Amino acid sequence: MKKNLEPVYYGDYLQLDRLLSAQSLQSSRYGEAAHEETLFIIVHQVYELWFKQILHELNSIIDVFSEQEVKDQQLTTVVHRLKRVISIQELLNDQIGVMETMSPQEFLAFRDYLVPASGFQSIQFKMLEICLGLKREFRIDFDKQSFYNRLEQSDRDFLENLEKKDSLFELTQKWLERLPLLEFGKFRFWELYRTATRQMLEHDEQIIRNNPTLSDKELRQELKELDNTRETFDALWDKEKFSLWQEQGQFRLSQKALLAALFINQYNEEPLFNLPYQFITCLTEIDEKLTLWRYRHAMMVQRMLGGKIGTGGSSGHEYLKRTTESNRIFKDFFNMSTFLLPKAALPELPAEVRSKLGFSLS
Amino acid sequence: MKKNLEPVYYGDYLQLDRLLSAQSLQSSRYGEAAHEETLFIIVHQVYELWFKQILHELNSIIDVFSEQEVKDQQLTTVVHRLKRVISIQELLNDQIGVMETMSPQEFLAFRDYLVPASGFQSIQFKMLEICLGLKREFRIDFDKQSFYNRLEQSDRDFLENLEKKDSLFELTQKWLERLPLLEFGKFRFWELYRTATRQMLEHDEQIIRNNPTLSDKELRQELKELDNTRETFDALWDKEKFSLWQEQGQFRLSQKALLAALFINQYNEEPLFNLPYQFITCLTEIDEKLTLWRYRHAMMVQRMLGGKIGTGGSSGHEYLKRTTESNRIFKDFFNMSTFLLPKAALPELPAEVRSKLGFSLS
Amino acid sequence: MKKNLEPVYYGDYLQLDRLLSAQSLQSSRYGEAAHEETLFIIVHQVYELWFKQILHELNSIIDVFSEQEVKDQQLTTVVHRLKRVISIQELLNDQIGVMETMSPQEFLAFRDYLVPASGFQSIQFKMLEICLGLKREFRIDFDKQSFYNRLEQSDRDFLENLEKKDSLFELTQKWLERLPLLEFGKFRFWELYRTATRQMLEHDEQIIRNNPTLSDKELRQELKELDNTRETFDALWDKEKFSLWQEQGQFRLSQKALLAALFINQYNEEPLFNLPYQFITCLTEIDEKLTLWRYRHAMMVQRMLGGKIGTGGSSGHEYLKRTTESNRIFKDFFNMSTFLLPKAALPELPAEVRSKLGFSLS
């Protein structure tokens, strides 16, 4: 089979003729070449190549989770690939430092020629957001209206179709809901858990009340926030309350999925939970790295433009900042600690439950 | 002179006996040692060592700028040391990744024993903020009241005294005001500059009006922001307007200092401006890295605690987020691009002015 | 129990009075303070704090592996902690960049006062090497004689005692040898494996022979190296040959342990192997990061001293370079790829074997 392989050459294989001739300066078209425009183009092209790679990984993972059952062997692969995505994201974040070697003045030398091109027109970045789960209903108001309005019709149709498919967020939710983690026979796990959390919150209240460094105003505020936390806890076990909070955007995951994720988190050292826990942790980290990228990107745009408008004919950095926090997708994982108990306070699992969680090399 | 040097040994020189015995776990005191408390202590100790180093650099720079005149040779040293500070800040930012290898649950195993200790009690970090220029009047309201309220009286006195001294911000401002950059004899630089900016802003307005991708609402918003930018520009050359904006927190630097910084920025390639430009750029970067640290730190605290209270008996991450943006010190440098002109649009300097800016190796 | 906790203050908890007063400049003792000596001290103190943390992790892992049996739950913890070590190592490597902000000339201002202190006297670094497995027999000749000769007798005794205990290398080897992975009943796994490798090597020979870009000399050399690889493979299944190669330093692990590691590597997607594979990968990465640190450290020393002698009264960088490669501990893991087969060429495992490797959440 392998006998008739044709010889491959480095430059042909990487299609370097196409790749390295794809940098045409707008500045050269209208006047003298602006030295830094090459950097500007190449930085963005590298971003797009990495976006392609991230989409390649995410799509392969979406395929796995679209099946009826996710096998453990597949989960190994999924975690491996998510770690690769994180590793790429670290590069993307550091790459902002390379862009920042272009001074604002150097950018001004060709900014006008690029109108109205804008990073908001990156289809791959929008695909990436949609694939992860940033669908219309979660976008901030400004984003809802502007997400599509700089795109051509065909691109818009393509993305709107993509929005109809299950994203990684939805697939993760379904997978969590399917996990048979929460059926314990007669063992009333969540009742015990609830009692433990009540004790923890009472203890927290004592800490606040005994804190001599708080002013009266601060004390009142802290106690109010604690009441908030108490209510959030109550919602965990109350379907109606939960739906209410969910509508207000407090939670994104369904109650069932959230409880499953919480259980995995609490008992993450159990071998059976090793891969699911890694999976959840990876998604949290991808979200965190994306948030960080948005933040650094917004800072960079501000430094580059100040109050000036960008090439897209609008002042980008204000918008970018607004999306930094709100576009977080797996925020329930990120806020999970609210509900965590210290190991020592965890209800002891009965032997029959524990035995289901372990396995052994011998 | 050097003959009578006593031999030095590695461990004695670094005082390792003190350093390596300074980790006492609170968890061991009340129960079983929590494995991760060692990490928690060491991460914070490393932070404090680096803070000491940064203060060492900043104080040496404050000394230089407290003199009547700053010699160029000294400016070389100052820039060199600021770059070292930036290099340390990169470590500090990455170090958050090490802290994040502690899971929220691992933190819960000893959190209760640390009450009410809190990072807000780091005297060195507050010194660092004050030395850079984050004085009372610039702090956000919440910070104004809480900056001192967890400290012992002696520490409070010490810091309040420090606030009375000139910070790097104030010294930089004075130095910029002293620079004889803006006296050009008959050459009306700023008048020409003003004309050029008006043309630039008119051009920007055309770009916005011709942008087909903007909705009506967006169009109105963009034009409003442009008007804002116009007004900001006008303030640059209008003492009264400037004072007004300054009171509202739009600017922190004095008008004179801001114009000097702007001039340096515009002509940064001139050899004479090389060091001053590097100096300004370093300060901007230190601010940016500090902002990024605050942001990552706030994210880390949120991930660790969720809605729970921290050891200081309050929910830290909300506060931390609020200070992220507002505690920026050299924000006028950061926003400088608002006022920059493209090189091609710059008023040409007369030969007599240019000759003052150059020097030559031959 | 928790009622009577005493309040904790930040500075006391971190023992900042000791920590921040432990920087005494030698230069101040004999003359004017050298500004950069503070940096020099603090960089080394931070290194020592991180070394303490790494030793804390390694010792906890050595404890786990010193038990008769390693439970899977423990392996989760072990991998988690090794990843923390890696994360610290990344900081250590980047920290060299901070040291490099000290120019050679700045170092010369206090170098003479430090004689004969030397990094070779860091007990913790030697502990770290010994704990990982860099024992006397593996050290290069130069290192054998000099490892101890700058230390005081008590330190020397302490380390020599440590050498007598099982290191992580030895414990890993024993654990691998204990794994019941290689007993397959009638299934002749290794025989099939051997056949597959022979085919692979024959294929490689074809590739070499058909490579038109090789000169005659290169061709001969490549074929010779292939023969070498063939012999290495043969040794894998031949106890005597293996011992011979082992004596020559080609292998460090025992034959049995190496085969177990190879098997885990080949079938790393199997859920049962997930943690063992991560464990092996972490050890490889720790070794790689340590090698990289040595290399960067040697470069830094060379840049700082050139051909000059260091404070220890010897020219360090030559020595440092010599140890970079040779002091690799888990080099068999690092070279494992030699023996890997492509997945498609792997012998198919019988159902009874496979079933032992899988487990399922449902």
Place this chain on the structure above:
Amino acid sequence: MKKNLEPVYYGDYLQLDRLLSAQSLQSSRYGEAAHEETLFIIVHQVYELWFKQILHELNSIIDVFSEQEVKDQQLTTVVHRLKRVISIQELLNDQIGVMETMSPQEFLAFRDYLVPASGFQSIQFKMLEICLGLKREFRIDFDKQSFYNRLEQSDRDFLENLEKKDSLFELTQKWLERLPLLEFGKFRFWELYRTATRQMLEHDEQIIRNNPTLSDKELRQELKELDNTRETFDALWDKEKFSLWQEQGQFRLSQKALLAALFINQYNEEPLFNLPYQFITCLTEIDEKLTLWRYRHAMMVQRMLGGKIGTGGSSGHEYLKRTTESNRIFKDFFNMSTFLLPKAALPELPAEVRSKLGFSLS
């Protein structure tokens, strides 16, 4: 002029249709797509895009230095661009971490299809080496014969032509030789310098002889190395000796250029030397980062292939390791510390010389 600008769209501007369709898997051609081949292609394409950017910067710098005179204003730009190159190199080095998320086994799934493509065929990387100054005469023997032997004739011709032009190394050397730094009228700078170095070396000898931790053998070795350093020093001021050492590869720069670089280094705080010193430091750092890249790259290849042959039909990592150290271009800058004196030992410059080195903002 700017009125008739045509509107620009993001995807068109970046030529994303070409860019994102330039990834064709060899594995798909002959069988099932290997998931990781996409990563393999994209990682290499990103490398090539960055190489293009680095060449863009280097060529612009070569243009500057090819002129008869380098103005200080140009030196500002040159240093700015070299810092950008360094910033890109940091990404290139970190990018190896992304490649390492591909396991050796994953690579084996498509390795055979790539024969005989090889990174040695990257024309841009060879251009980069040649532009920096890695010309035929400096390459190691193995490299001399193999540098061209995998290339097509047209590529070979192109590179051989490039070798005939002045590289950055040669241009830097000429620029250093041209600097009028070393003419001091009656002031016998180098004589004083020589005396000072002799005293320093005598002092070093005392340190070695008084070092109680050295064995007899080590003592002899250290003294021998000191003699070596003495001889190197002597060569600095002896044309014939210098030529001899240069032929043996001890030095690459001419004597005159080396002395100029040394002088700049010694008095780097003088404003006049700020830019030249930064220039030299940047070149040193580029070399260091390239060396580090080679080292990490060789480690990665070893981890991926072990003793197996690579796609180029040869075992790459041994070759890669051999070039790591030897292909250093600006090694004289790197070893400069050998010749540095502590500031306190420097000959005092007469007022007339000093005055030429300073300039002032006031």
